[in-house]
Amino acid sequence: xxxxxxxxxxxxxxxxxxxxxxxxxxxxxxxxxxxxxxxxxxxxxxxxxxxxxxxxxxxxxxxxxxxxxxxxxxxxxxxxxxxxxxxxxxxxxxxxxxxxxxxxxxxxxxxxxxxxxxxxxxxxxxxxxxxxxxxxxxxxxxxxxxxxxxxxxxxxxxxxx
Numbered sequence: 001x002x003x004x005x006x007x008x009x010x011x012x013x014x015x016x017x018x019x020x021x022x023x024x025x026x027x028x029x030x031x032x033x034x035x036x037x038x039x040x041x042x043x044x045x046x047x048x049x050x051x052x053x054x055x056x057x058x059x060x061x062x063x064x065x066x067x068x069x070x071x072x073x074x075x076x077x078x079x080x081x082x083x084x085x086x087x088x089x090x091x092x093x094x095x096x097x098x099x100x101x102x103x104x105x106x107x108x109x110x111x112x113x114x115x116x117x118x119x120x121x122x123x124x125x126x127x128x129x130x131x132x133x134x135x136x137x138x139x140x141x142x143x144x145x146x147x148x149x150x151x152x153x154x155x156x157x158x159x160x161x
Contacts, residue, residue: 011085012155013117013127020114024078027109030066034074035104039067066102071144075135078110083133084150086158088126091149100143107138115147125157 039049047054048065055064076093084090102108115130129152134145 011082011152012158013086013129013152014155016083016114016117016129016152018114018116022079022082022112024082024110024112026078026081027107028074028078029105029107030070030074030102032064032104034070035064035066038070042067042069060101061103063103066104066106068098068144071098071102071108071135072096072146074108075110075133075144075146076148078108078135079112079131079133079148083112083129083131083148084152086153087150088123088153089151091128091151094147094149096144096146098144100137100141102137102143106143108135108143110135120151123151124154126151126153128152 035049038044039046044067046065046067048058048060049067050064052064056062072093111134113132115132117127117129120126120128129150131148131150132145133148134142137143
């Protein structure tokens with residue numbers, strides 16, 4: 001079996017055009033488990049994540065808030081099958097913004113726009129793609145937006161491996 005048989009055939013560097021937009025097929029509901037586990041594991045002691053009583057009647061909405069890095073991770077994760085299946089490296093994240101609060105039980109759907117696709121100065125077998133990703137909740141509100149830079153295989157070099 002060739003290495004390229006393990007990944008899809010529509011997410012090589014050549015497949016991304018500047019201005020291209022995608023709505024990703026899967027959505028995910030963020031539950032209490034993700035928020036509690038990650039918030040406590042990284043010792044994020046903000047009471048908005050841990051204390052139901054303190055959030056009652058809050059201007060940010062009733063119920064504990066989901067830790068922003070969970071919202072961001074979920075948004076990026078939902079885009080990965082379409083944008084990074086042929087990635088060689090995650091190069092960076094930039095301009096991360098959390099636009100609206102997310103609560104337990106909110107469902108995130110991810111969207112992408114290709115901002116740039118350029119030759120890699122260090123890798124002839126790959127190119128660098130800059131994506132803008134955003135996540136919307138079940139009401140259509142943008143809750144997270146960020147830019148992500150990924151080093152992605154060139155089809156011509158990797159297809160036969």
